[in-house]
Amino acid sequence: MPPRRQANRNSESVDNYLKAILSLGGVEHRRVTSTALAGHLGVAPASVTNMLQKLASAPTPMVEYERHRGVQLSADGKRRALEIVRHHRLIETFLYEVLDYPIEEVHEEAERLEHFISERFEERIAAKLGHPRIDPHGHSIPTMEGEMTEPNSVPLTEVLQGGTFVIDSVSDRDAHTLRELKASGIRPGAQLRVRKNTPAEGYSVSIGRSSRAVGLSREAAGDIRLVPSTK
Amino acid sequence: MPPRRQANRNSESVDNYLKAILSLGGVEHRRVTSTALAGHLGVAPASVTNMLQKLASAPTPMVEYERHRGVQLSADGKRRALEIVRHHRLIETFLYEVLDYPIEEVHEEAERLEHFISERFEERIAAKLGHPRIDPHGHSIPTMEGEMTEPNSVPLTEVLQGGTFVIDSVSDRDAHTLRELKASGIRPGAQLRVRKNTPAEGYSVSIGRSSRAVGLSREAAGDIRLVPSTK
DNA sequence: CCTAATAATTAGGTATACCTAAATCAAGGA
């Protein structure tokens, strides 16, 4: 007698691979390398190869994979990845708006819960929040149908001449950095003037009408995205 | 070089064993047999033996286990089990009160999420709910310190003479049964008169002032707990 | 007190998702 097959429960690990491929490949489906994935996920490259082979040869393949040529999400994989991103950003918004979390703590909690909430939970928190389209970091929340608008903002590190901008989004990754950004008033919607921005001399900005300069590390600066101020 | 040890993440599976031991052994720490656990958890008895050995010989043992003599929770195991029960019942209350879930759907969602929420999440939903002591099914919610008051109610099946009672709690297990109970008005706090209660002739009650009888299966009846009406 | 039935454990296997070390492939520079 064959061992009884267990219910096809979505795996947290698989979810994380799909999210990583979406994040590295963008919605334009650029091919993503094993090494890039390994770095992003914090696992060995060999583990990535293994997983990609499984994902590609599953009954409903989640990726298109060719040896030595990287991966892309399949339609099914993209759907699942966007669902997880939607979960993540809705949960972050919910923690921030309804449960009064400090912004730097929402990411870690969402990162765990995003894999386990039901359709009903997703729908209920979305309704409670009035179907938000942007999360507390300024990131766009995919719709239930899996549509996500790409930002037309640019990273602070790629702004070539100084000027006045509005902050579109900040990174959610590192709680420590986020605490510092918060302390400097750097948050989505705030107005920001770029003073200096070269890898060599560093990144320096000021916020709102303040004349005080805020220095930023390369990493922090790269995760701040700006749109030109229309004012 | 030894493989790098991974962070000691609580295992969902271990949580479920501890909860099951608490549930079957009660807070009086009755010894629980492998077979009982296997039945409750839906796994093979051999799997239970295996897990119990691991739990008993872990760096911080979660159970006291002797071959062929059943298990009891250790102090650490009891603490963790009560924490999970607290999570479960707080989440149920939250889904019911804040997210307007139908009562028969809260259990399944809580069953998944209870393993993954942080201390902060626990604390925030407890605060939002005003530190509730009873969940929507009428079950007592353990405190943050791991105190849980035992019910002084009795199962409907053990009520020997008819009379008027107040419903203390109903089961959370089976959504289908719960939907039927809800349709009959059987919910915690409701007044109930026992009309007939014998395994042979079946269980029959009426609710509030209604003269209409409601028939109950043995299983449904066993999960309804009553206290004598003081009125 | 012995033994049959039942409960529990041991032995040996599966699948998942990692790992390291050893091969192999691909792509650019000489």
Add this chain to the structure above:
DNA sequence: TCCTTGATTTAGGTATACCTAATTATTAGG
């Protein structure tokens, strides 16, 4: 074109948490 280098894959192993089948304990009936 060839070869070196870095990227990638293959091979072989670990830990978790299940499983079945075979074995061993316990306990209750005769």
